[in-house]
Amino acid sequence: xxxxxxxxxxxxxxxxxxxAVAYRMLGSLSEADDAVQEAWLRLSRSDTSxxxxxxxxxxxxxxxxxxxxxxSRKARPEEPPGxxxxxxxxSLDERIDPEQEAVLADSVGLALLVVLDxxxxxxxxxxxxxxxxxxxxxxxxxxxxRSPAAARQLAxxxxxxxxxxxxxxxxxLTRQREVVVAFLAALRSGDFDGLLAVLDPDVVVxxxxxxxxxxxxxxxxxxRTWARQALNFRRGAxxxxxxxxxxxxxxxxxxxxxxxxxxxxxxxxxxxxxxxxVADPARLHQLDLAVLND
Numbered sequence: 001x002x003x004x005x006x007x008x009x010x011x012x013x014x015x016x017x018x019x020a021v022a023y024r025m026l027g028s029l030s031e032a033d034d035a036v037q038e039a040w041l042r043l044s045r046s047d048t049s050x051x052x053x054x055x056x057x058x059x060x061x062x063x064x065x066x067x068x069x070x071x072s073r074k075a076r077p078e079e080p081p082g083x084x085x086x087x088x089x090x091s092l093d094e095r096i097d098p099e100q101e102a103v104l105a106d107s108v109g110l111a112l113l114v115v116l117d118x119x120x121x122x123x124x125x126x127x128x129x130x131x132x133x134x135x136x137x138x139x140x141x142x143x144x145x146r147s148p149a150a151a152r153q154l155a156x157x158x159x160x161x162x163x164x165x166x167x168x169x170x171x172x173l174t175r176q177r178e179v180v181v182a183f184l185a186a187l188r189s190g191d192f193d194g195l196l197a198v199l200d201p202d203v204v205v206x207x208x209x210x211x212x213x214x215x216x217x218x219x220x221x222x223x224r225t226w227a228r229q230a231l232n233f234r235r236g237a238x239x240x241x242x243x244x245x246x247x248x249x250x251x252x253x254x255x256x257x258x259x260x261x262x263x264x265x266x267x268x269x270x271x272x273x274x275x276x277x278v279a280d281p282a283r284l285h286q287l288d289l290a291v292l293n294d
Contacts, residue, residue: 007048011040014055018062024128025066027113027258035065059135063125063143070121112291114243114254115162126151127158162291176249176267177292180242183272184251187237192227199223200273211261211279244290252289259284 018039022032039061051057116124122144129135129143130151137148137155144151179198186194205220212218220226236253243252245264253261262284266274278284 007043010054011043011058014058017055018058021059021128021133022062022066024113024116024132025063025124026069027117031069035062035069038065056139059129059133060139060143063129063140067121067125067143070124109291112162114252114259115289115291116158117254117259118289119158119161120154122146123154123158123161126154127162130155131159173244173249173292175270176265177242179267179270179272180249180251180265184237184240184242187230187234190231190234192231195227195230196223198272199227200268200271203271203273203275205275205277207277208280208283210281211277242292244292246288249292259289262287262289 015036018036019032022035023029026032026035039058042061042065043058048054048057116128119127125144126137126140129140130137137151140155141148141151144154146154183195183198185191186198201223202221203223203226205226207218209218220229239255240251240253240261240263243250245252245262248264250265251263252259253263260279262278264276264278265272278287
């Protein structure tokens, strides 16, 4: 048995952990698998005779690979706008079962992945490694090329952005969340009456130009009118998740953890009176997104 074969077993023992680290760093299952594979290649080419803790060594390698991938990641071309304002992009990596990725995203928290995607690569790495995997800052510091104190600051800044401002009273957020959760449940199940129950009869739904097909109306008025149309694109609602948007409860749609649509709401007397569907990249970037506490 050669050295490569000897390394294979301990690597496989750590694969699940390494995949978890990479997925939280990258937000993409296919990219996470690529990062883990690169870690294996580096392991197979390295002299590990002096390594006391292989798991820590591999975690560091995967983190460096992910950091390089985040720094070199280029903005992907925008998908052409479609008529379904809640439909996700269809160009998911064919190597990955979208349902499998959706399950994994749910286990991590899709809203968290979306917020993490707004951080700088160094902030994201420091937050993920320390807050999610309890790696000490003296081990994180060399990966990001900072001092331990600076690495701590990176994680602290990231934590504040993930948690968001506490400007909205919890009671208000709770009521908003109940309405939005009921809205999504009705939309996903095709429950017309359920939608009418949470929509004001005169609800106004507006979408920016990037969220609709050319020539399609950007504004729809009336609960019954919108609900009938909404049932045609309920499939896309499976990928929608509740998050904090500009201090209020909203919905994010993010295939593979990449922000694609945001829906903001206005409420009155326990019902939705206005929805704004945002798809324009410039507008998406300006939104203040945070994770709702359970």
